[in-house]
Amino acid sequence: MHQINKLVYYFAILLIILSINFFLPRVMPGDPLSYLSDPGADMPARMTEEKRELLLEYYGLDKPISEQYISYMVGIIHGDLGWSIYYGAPVLEVILGRLKWTLLLVGTSTAIHVPLGILLGATSAWARGKKKDTGLLISILSISSFPSFFLGILLVIFFGIKLDLFPINGAQTAFATYSSPFGKIFDILHHLVLPATTLVISHIGGTYLLMRNSMLGVLGEDYIMTARAKGLSEQYILHRHALMNALLPIVTMTAMTVGFLIMGTIFVETVFAYPGIGNLLYNAVLYRDYPLLQGIFLFMTIAIVGANFIADTIYVRLDPRVKNE
Amino acid sequence: MTLLEISDLKTHFPTQSGIVRAVDTIDLSIRERETFGLIGETGCGKTVLGLTLMRLLHPTTTVEGTIRYRGKNLLTISEAEMRLIRGEEIAMILQNPTTSLNPVMRVGEQIAEAIRLHQGLRRRAAKEKAVEMLDSVRIPAASRRANEYPHEFSGGMKQRAMIAMGLACDPALIIADEPTKGLDVTIKAQITELIKETAKEKAMLLITHDLGVARALCDRIALMYAGELVEYAATEEIFENPLHPYTRGFLGSLPGNGLVPIPGMSPSLIDLPDGCRFHPRCSHAKAVCRKKHPELIEVEAGHFVRCFDA
């Protein structure tokens, strides 16, 4: 029952987001076409007659609004997100072409920052009030005060330019020929280091703080006292009793973290000119490519809401109390 | 034979509003196989006394005096030595089984882990022993129940599981903190019966505010008020010949004796009254009670009272 309610809820959210996407260009002053060729944009998209025709057909402005809405929804179901003005290709195609790089970046960062955040948070809570805890807390609060793009720029300057250790641009060396598949893998990983590090550093604070709070809460629980009354060692209690209970809220948080990471890629991919979806969004903003911008918005939103739904589902499986309700 | 001897015990802990004197100079001893009842209102420090014996309090707590268990002073041995005593020699059954059981661990496993630790049994054998323990506290279908999580147990069953956990390593002394709190009448009677059986073999410190349960189970009873003992004697003696006004008040509040509550509230352990700590609520308070703090005196063999009137 709980699951069905959730499903209905997420479906409603999806409908609302689609509607926002539909109405936004239509409620803006002027018709969508004049707004699409905004002279205020840094570099307004040049419209050929042919493109104009394509857009007119896409928006279907000559039809009544209800019909436009239905044909928009039908289009979405068929994967039709519109036509990118700048790239001159279907929006979905443009997005899918960039997807693998964002997945690589977000995947790598999640795989590093979640376990690291959990470890540091648990360590901090276990040493509550001691120097180790205070030191960790202040350090992490401090690095969390850096906006990710600024952090990325600093890493570019120090590790990319001053020390010349890592490439600062793109996901692989342009026009490179590799003697072996390992060469290619190494090149990709080499390009991944700085952007992934930026994402990890700028997002570790959330996981750390949540784990620390969760752990502090658990350590004050009666069952921890019970465990100590049995004569169990501190290490054992930490691993077997405290950790599992403290991790439960982290599961939900991790999905939200993935959401934050996806948003974080907008800045990090921009700084490193990393060819993923975040960088695509920056270009869409720069060239005021609205169909592309809205397509990416929709794509990111669905990914983030989807991650939340998955987290809810996993949580239900992990916590024996919810499972049996 | 004395099993546990507490002398001059003080447990104080600092808070933002001042020092809480939760246990303030307590002397008492528990003999082998004796059931000793510690009775008092909520907030009189009886649970803190139990936790002090187990050394389970926050490191900022100051504990003074001696706790001698089979000749060893529990307050001076190392933490490693203390861990070997917890659960194996002295077990504590904490109050409120609902929050005292780990919600995400199977009940059987929570019993088995202590057995594995102290008796060195393998996982499998420990699990079998845990099922045996659940069976011995009369949980039906114990082998199936051992694989369930605490929230699948009823209140009475959780309390049984807590008792099984306490008994698992066959300790010499059990500290049971309010084992019958919050249970309805029939379940309470069953749990009381269960504790009575287990207490035959072992020494027990029963912490409760339920005089009826204490009378049914204990050999001796002590009454605790505002961090100190005010009266203690053999159970029958307490009920036949109560000397301290607090004891009499407590007995008067029993259902069979007219349900008359003691007026007033127990004092804050941060700001204790001068003189006798009970004098603000005492109907017999005299001038001396406000000024001088009475000592615990032995009025008859084995009957101690802290009152100028006795």
Next chain:
Amino acid sequence: MIEGRKILGSVGLGILAVFVIVAVLAPYIAPYNPHQMSRPMEHPSSRHLLGTNDIGNDILSEIIYGTRVSLFIAFVVSAISMLVGTSLGLIAGYFDKLGFVIMRVVDIFLTIPRLPLIIVIAASMRPSIWNLIAIFLIFGWTMTARIIRSEVLTLRSRYYIDATKMIGGSDCYILWRHILPNVIPLVVVQFIMEAIHVIFTEAGLSFLGLGDPVARSWGMVLHYAFECPIIYVSDVWMWWMLPPGLCIVLTVLGLTFVGYALEETLDPKLKSPAYGRGL
């Protein structure tokens, strides 16, 4: 630890005070009008302490005026968000049916990812301070409304509010006199959280080029620096990127420290002697 918290809080307040003074006195402190043009790309000198940018504006003056823009947006958005969020939270916590409706709306707002939507809306509007403020306000109130509501539900269950009702206090009187004073500390913490969020998001939007190009915030200064093709080639980044970036970092750090100091003194769980008693 408690002492340490106080020190951190004071450090935070000190940092914030400096920035507020700079923002208020900007016209007196700044050596130039930030729009005044002189020779572009000048290196730091006694005339231009932090050099000039690609169109010849004095960078130091730009940053000093940028303090105004960044802090103004953060303050206005947080203040209005708290007003709206607290009012709706109080209403939602006190009147059950209305509360149900308000909370469903809050749920939806909290599920929709903020940043992508803000970017889409910002990109389809003329970039200006007021438009940015309006966009931030769409989401600003939601979390506060939820937190205040759950606090009101707790407070409501306390006896004294029922007692007031029995002696005939009106709903408005109870909300104003008994509930509001109790939620004020929470509102203060939320204000700080929201301010941090707005500073970050505004800097991010500006970095993407969606900020006000006239009244330039710190993020906007960074945007133009980043867009400049020779930024990494020489040491230009040292005076054009580092100072505005560090201003953002310090402001957020100041707010974080103050928030942290407040939060832990407000949490009653952390005050109780039983908390974490075993450890």
